[in-house]
Amino acid sequence: METFQVPTTQREQFVDVTAQVREAVAKSGATDGLVHVYSPHTTAGVTINENSDPDVPRDMLAWLRAAIPQEGPAHDRFRHGEGNADAHLKTSLMGAGQLVPLAGGQLALGRWQAIFLAEFDGPRTRTLHVTVLGPRIG
Numbered sequence: 001m002e003t004f005q006v007p008t009t010q011r012e013q014f015v016d017v018t019a020q021v022r023e024a025v026a027k028s029g030a031t032d033g034l035v036h037v038y039s040p041h042t043t044a045g046v047t048i049n050e051n052s053d054p055d056v057p058r059d060m061l062a063w064l065r066a067a068i069p070q071e072g073p074a075h076d077r078f079r080h081g082e083g084n085a086d087a088h089l090k091t092s093l094m095g096a097g098q099l100v101p102l103a104g105g106q107l108a109l110g111r112w113q114a115i116f117l118a119e120f121d122g123p124r125t126r127t128l129h130v131t132v133l134g135p136r137i138g
Contacts, residue, residue, distance in 0.1 A: 002027055002130045008122035012065065012090075014047070014057040015117045017128060021100075022107060024130035031105045033134015038097035040129065043087035043121035045094030051114030064090050064120075087120035094118045102134055 002024035006015055021037055037046050050056040070086045098115065101108035109115070117126055 006126045008119040018114045028132040029136040030132040030134040035100045036131045038129045045091040045118045050112045090120040
């Protein structure tokens with residue numbers, strides 16, 4: 001397992017971590033199998049989506065903010081007292097991890113796909129774990 005840190009600069013943001021995941025895969029020496037990217041946090045998850053158009057992550061965050069606001073009438077129903085109940089809900093919707101196929105030593109992502117850390121309670125420094133399951137070279 002490889003672990004790396006991801007600094008975030010806003011309360012809510014998507015950070016493209018595809019390059020760091022590729023580095024972790026290269027270090028593993030694996031050629032084929034599965035790559036699991038996991039966030040051990042309750043207010044930050046992992047998602048895969050388009051990174052070609054920056055409006056896609058912006059639109060996703062805007063929808064999540066509108067659907068699950070940090071403040072306002074919906075917030076008044078939250079019982080969790082730390083002021084970040086919305087972040088916990090958003091993280092559960094995103095999920096704590098993602099599996100990506102590995103083929104020929106490369107992530108088998110689609111043309112427009114990237115792997116994102118989904119931050120919902122920043123800014124913070126987050127940890128991601130990358131586990132590669134498959135045969136190794138040498």
